[in-house]
Amino acid sequence: MKCYRLFIPYSRWRDAHPIVHSQKYHRRRRVCRLISKTLSKMALSSVLQSESADFSFNNDRSFSFGCRFGQTDLGFGAAPGDRLNFAIKASLGPDDKDGPERKIEFLHGTTTLAFKFQHGVIVAVDSRATAGAYIASQTVKKVIEINPYLLGTMAGGAADCSFWERLLARQCRVYELRNKERISVAAASKLLANMVYQYKGMGLSMGTMVCGWDKRGPGLYYVDSEGNRVCGDLFAVGSGSMYAYGVVDSGLRQDLSVEEACELGRRAIYQATYRDAYSGGQVNLYHVHSEGWTRVSQEDVLKLHHQYQEPKK
Amino acid sequence: TMFATQVYGDNGKMKEYHYTGPVEHRFSPYSFNGGTVLAVAGEDFAIVASDTRLSEGYSIHSRDSPKCYKLTDTTVIGCSGFHGDCLTLTKIIDARLKMYKHSNNKCMTSGAIAAMLSTILYGRRFFPYYVYNIIGGLDEEGKGAVYSFDPVGSYQRDTYKAGGSASAMLQPLLDNQIGFKNMEGVQHLPLSQEKAVQLVKDVFISAAERDVYTGDALRICIVTKDGIKEETVPLRKD
Numbered sequence: 001m002k003c004y005r006l007f008i009p010y011s012r013w014r015d016a017h018p019i020v021h022s023q024k025y026h027r028r029r030r031v032c033r034l035i036s037k038t039l040s041k042m043a044l045s046s047v048l049q050s051e052s053a054d055f056s057f058n059n060d061r062s063f064s065f066g067c068r069f070g071q072t073d074l075g076f077g078a079a080p081g082d083r084l085n086f087a088i089k090a091s092l093g094p095d096d097k098d099g100p101e102r103k104i105e106f107l108h109g110t111t112t113l114a115f116k117f118q119h120g121v122i123v124a125v126d127s128r129a130t131a132g133a134y135i136a137s138q139t140v141k142k143v144i145e146i147n148p149y150l151l152g153t154m155a156g157g158a159a160d161c162s163f164w165e166r167l168l169a170r171q172c173r174v175y176e177l178r179n180k181e182r183i184s185v186a187a188a189s190k191l192l193a194n195m196v197y198q199y200k201g202m203g204l205s206m207g208t209m210v211c212g213w214d215k216r217g218p219g220l221y222y223v224d225s226e227g228n229r230v231c232g233d234l235f236a237v238g239s240g241s242m243y244a245y246g247v248v249d250s251g252l253r254q255d256l257s258v259e260e261a262c263e264l265g266r267r268a269i270y271q272a273t274y275r276d277a278y279s280g281g282q283v284n285l286y287h288v289h290s291e292g293w294t295r296v297s298q299e300d301v302l303k304l305h306h307q308y309q310e311p312k313k
Numbered sequence: 314t315m316f317a318t319q320v321y322g323d324n325g326k327m328k329e330y331h332y333t334g335p336v337e338h339r340f341s342p343y344s345f346n347g348g349t350v351l352a353v354a355g356e357d358f359a360i361v362a363s364d365t366r367l368s369e370g371y372s373i374h375s376r377d378s379p380k381c382y383k384l385t386d387t388t389v390i391g392c393s394g395f396h397g398d399c400l401t402l403t404k405i406i407d408a409r410l411k412m413y414k415h416s417n418n419k420c421m422t423s424g425a426i427a428a429m430l431s432t433i434l435y436g437r438r439f440f441p442y443y444v445y446n447i448i449g450g451l452d453e454e455g456k457g458a459v460y461s462f463d464p465v466g467s468y469q470r471d472t473y474k475a476g477g478s479a480s481a482m483l484q485p486l487l488d489n490q491i492g493f494k495n496m497e498g499v500q501h502l503p504l505s506q507e508k509a510v511q512l513v514k515d516v517f518i519s520a521a522e523r524d525v526y527t528g529d530a531l532r533i534c535i536v537t538k539d540g541i542k543e544e545t546v547p548l549r550k551d
Contacts, residue, residue, distance in 0.1 A: 131463070134481050140469060158467035163435045202439065 109278030111240030111269055112142060112153040114209045114220055115248060116233045117256050120289040121211045121218045123151055124265035126240070126273050126301075127281035129158055138281035147172055149292040150188055150212035155237045156205035156225065164206060168192045185212040185219025186231070193229040200227055207237045213288050240272030240279040247271050258287060262296050270304045343395050343443045344369055347526030348380050349477035350391030351513060352449035353491065354457030358506050359536040361389040361449035362513045363477075364521070364548065366529040367396060376550065379532040380477075383541055384410060388423045388450035389534045390430075393477035394464070395443035402442050405433060423450035427460035427468055434466035441465050445476040450536050457536075475516075479524035483516055510535065514546055521548040 112125040125142040154161035189210040204225040236244040247268035285296040347368040363380035392399040446462040461474035475483035521528040
């Protein structure tokens with residue numbers, strides 16, 4: 001419909017001449033939207049297609065069976081959500097009744113914590129991975145060493161965390177090669193947040209803390225698959241986080257020594273594993289300082305239990 | 314060819330065998346074919362064992378369908394879960410191994426295969442391969458290595474792992490006998506190859522007693538620097 005020189009306002013002309021499109025036009029628009037949605041998953045597909053030319057990841061298959069994201073029927077005997085993860089989810093995805101409503105709060109079956117103090121950042125995690133009510137492993141490494149001065153913790157879906165943080169390590173290395181300097185903690189956490197934001201709403205489950213030391217000093221960011229990215233001095237993530245917060249909040253001072261801070265982190269995770277059924281195994285402790293990170297200790301919770309409870313008897 | 318249907322009652326829950334009202338059938342692309350896989354890593358050897366029963370629902374499709382697949386001279390993979398995805402996944406892994414061999418002029422090491430499998434599985438994050446994988450083999454130093462996976466690609470290196478339908482029954486037994494967990498005042502002796510093979514046989518005999526999807530026969534692949542040796546042991550057929 002053409003619009004010529006007017007003696008009336010454009011809005012009046014526009015409303016007097018409604019534009020009607022054909023069915024072919026609407027079908028084309030729908031297809032284009034689908035294509036651009038597929039292309040927007042470039043982060044995932046570009047990585048995976050680089051090696052395997054023929055084994056391309058075809059998104060459309062997941063629509064054709066009528067399986068919505070996160071709602072795959074796993075067949076006889078297997079419950080939804082029956083995969084190795086650090087999480088127990090209330091539901092793998094929206095049930096038919098709920099529709100788009102979804103529980104915003106995921107329960108992550110783990111306890112990870114990190115806090116800043118005068119000598120850097122302390123990172124403490126447990127090591128249990130559960131698949132439903134079955135403990136799949138007691139020796140999982142929930143701290144990913146991105147590079148010698150950056151650490152990432154894992155809470156939520158195990159595969160999601162390890163895949164995306166491994167991809168983050170690759171991106172950080174590319175940044176170093178391009179810019180001839182180390183990446184800052186803020187930039188690294190932003191890269192991760194932007195990567196997972198493209199998949200928001202599709203069922204990724206990841207709650208991670210990016211910890212490091214850059215030219216601004218100690219850095220600590222919390223990033224999750226909902227799109228949150230916050231800077232802070234203290235975070236605890238997971239189903240045991242409330243118990244850990246209680247212990248750390250009561251003992252945290254800025255002027256702690258390295259030994260005291262390590263002991264505080266260790267005690268906080270131990271108390272969380274004591275009360276939370278989905279946390280346990282070993283306590284892994286890392287310290288991030290100006291020279292990078294060091295692995296302080298790895299102790300079994302049973303041994304810590306004897307150590308803390310013995311003096312009481 | 315079989316296609317599985319999930320039978321839902323009007324309250325959304327799975328219905329039992331008897332018919333009590335209108336049911337809604339829904340096509341499921343997955344089916345569960347059973348099977349148990351086990352891998353143990355020793356000082357200079359690795360053992361991958363699986364039963365050979367292929368079932369679906371209440372039927373047994375085959376009594377001779379082993380779930381261990383040889384990848385290279387030093388690596389064996391055990392896959393259990395949905396048989397269709399197991400077959401496709403092993404085909405994809407074989408092809409990727411060939412591609413690597415042609416590009417890099419050497420065979421993939423066990424650790425590299427594990428890392429590659431993790432990305433292959435994660436590539437289908439939103440429509441997963443319904444397969445529980447365990448890789449057993451020798452690492453670059455010649456020591457035994459076991460890598461266990463979940464259906465979407467999370468993996469870690471272990472000393473021993475059980476996967477598949479009877480995994481929850483076998484894993485605690487292995488924790489006790491190989492990991493010496495929950496035992497006080499016991500000497501931690503290293504595991505010899507003969508003892509490991511005998512332990513694997515005993516463990517599968519126990520699994521066949523109590524798990525309906527495990528039985529018929531046991532296939533053991535022993536990986537050493539001299540190659541891969543296969544052994545078959547009969548199990549309960551009921």
